[in-house]
Amino acid sequence: MATSCPSHTCGTDAEAAKREEAAEELRLKEQLRRIQHKLLVMSGKGGVGKSSVATYMAFGLSQKGYRVGLMDADLHGPSIPKMLGITGMFQVDDQKHLVPVQVNENLQVVSIQCLLEDPDSAVIWRGPIKHGVIRQFVSEVQWGNLDYLIIDCPPGTGDEPLSVAQIIPDVHAVIVTTPQEVALSDVRKSINFCRKAHLPILGLVENMSGLVCPHCGKSVPLFGTEGGRKTAERMNIPFLGSLPFEPRVVEAGDAGMPLEVGSDASGPFLESLNGLLSEVIDKCSPPLPEEKTEAMTSDVTKEVPRMEKDNFKVAIPLANGMLCNHFGHCERFAILTVQNGRIESREERTPPPHEPGVLPRWIAEQGVNLVIAGGMGQRAISLFQERGVQVLTGAPALDPETLVNSYLQGNLVTGANVCDH
Numbered sequence: 001m002a003t004s005c006p007s008h009t010c011g012t013d014a015e016a017a018k019r020e021e022a023a024e025e026l027r028l029k030e031q032l033r034r035i036q037h038k039l040l041v042m043s044g045k046g047g048v049g050k051s052s053v054a055t056y057m058a059f060g061l062s063q064k065g066y067r068v069g070l071m072d073a074d075l076h077g078p079s080i081p082k083m084l085g086i087t088g089m090f091q092v093d094d095q096k097h098l099v100p101v102q103v104n105e106n107l108q109v110v111s112i113q114c115l116l117e118d119p120d121s122a123v124i125w126r127g128p129i130k131h132g133v134i135r136q137f138v139s140e141v142q143w144g145n146l147d148y149l150i151i152d153c154p155p156g157t158g159d160e161p162l163s164v165a166q167i168i169p170d171v172h173a174v175i176v177t178t179p180q181e182v183a184l185s186d187v188r189k190s191i192n193f194c195r196k197a198h199l200p201i202l203g204l205v206e207n208m209s210g211l212v213c214p215h216c217g218k219s220v221p222l223f224g225t226e227g228g229r230k231t232a233e234r235m236n237i238p239f240l241g242s243l244p245f246e247p248r249v250v251e252a253g254d255a256g257m258p259l260e261v262g263s264d265a266s267g268p269f270l271e272s273l274n275g276l277l278s279e280v281i282d283k284c285s286p287p288l289p290e291e292k293t294e295a296m297t298s299d300v301t302k303e304v305p306r307m308e309k310d311n312f313k314v315a316i317p318l319a320n321g322m323l324c325n326h327f328g329h330c331e332r333f334a335i336l337t338v339q340n341g342r343i344e345s346r347e348e349r350t351p352p353p354h355e356p357g358v359l360p361r362w363i364a365e366q367g368v369n370l371v372i373a374g375g376m377g378q379r380a381i382s383l384f385q386e387r388g389v390q391v392l393t394g395a396p397a398l399d400p401e402t403l404v405n406s407y408l409q410g411n412l413v414t415g416a417n418v419c420d421h
């Protein structure tokens, strides 16, 4: 058995680190595969009610029967635990995974606040640490299967929304604003941020759009009218709806007891919230608005076809012991023999020099039935198909055993074929 080098200078440790990184990548993809819709709630400006909107979206969807996770990614100013009346610390399970706080049967919450021994202590972290924490909030938390993961980010276009966009390739943004021009100018920045970060926008929510007078029922435009809707039209993004200012929302937030969203929901805020939730559910029903670029879609996971027999051979192109993304230019191939649904043996073979059409023929001659690859040109795929060899593209750059075992267990997650030929 290989032992770790105490000097940390030889390849053993580097390889172990690489394997750990690859396993972590696989864990992240597997977690994301189990979450259907991921929504990042953001705002250009502070205090517009972004955390309230995130909380009510999550709480409301959970009350409608959806399985919802709410992730508080506002690491410096987490307010979700307060709004939901969550106190105390998180539990950790035997596998050292964080167990989210269960708010009701369908709603689970994760916030940095629940990791702080002193609730008033300040978190002083720079970007890379925050990126790591957000990544762990996705991959190391026992979310289980979710219909929606709602992520609350701090205001502005800083590290946190960028990290979320990088870690969760199929996340969609919900942008919250109030109707006055000073908030709307920041919203335009948020929209442009999303476009630059290739983060598709589900739509815009206008919060505190007016105060409904409890005496005469007329709406008093606290911050002007219709600014959100007009901005959405001008910037060509969907408008999801507006939520009025209602003093009960402040009281409920301070008391940690959100207003109940149900079919008998009463009051201007809850009535508008119901409309907003319907719009969100509608927009999330497949397919989500396609604003994605090629680069984004390359990370979208897809169904993996299964082999019909228990005994077969798998070929994987290699570079430095891991799957090589460029099929035609790999150094070697790992060929693994599967018998009775288990890896029986593994060998490595050097292919003949690269020439068009040579590799598919050579691989088929090795008795291979399945190729697991990153990117591959369409011509090579066709040549394999002609020889009865199945091809699976878009697999992650992991070691062959991890890939084949994941394939056998039915949890290999693949993205798009990223070949640029």
Ligand SMILES: Nc1ncnc2c1ncn2[C@@H]1O[C@H](COP(=O)(O)OP(=O)(O)OP(=O)(O)O)[C@@H](O)[C@H]1O
Binding pocket: 043, 045, 046, 047, 048, 049, 050, 051, 052, 053, 074, 077, 079, 154, 155, 207, 208, 243, 244, 245, 246, 247, 248, 249, 250, 251, 253, 254, 269
């Ligand atoms: N529609 C509403 N009606 C009444 N009060 C509201 C409404 N939306 C938000 N609030 C209140 O406004 C205050 C600020 O809201 P919230 O904390 O959600 O804003 P935020 O944009 O997340 O702030 P931050 O910039 O600190 O992250 C809270 O007291 C909240 O209860």
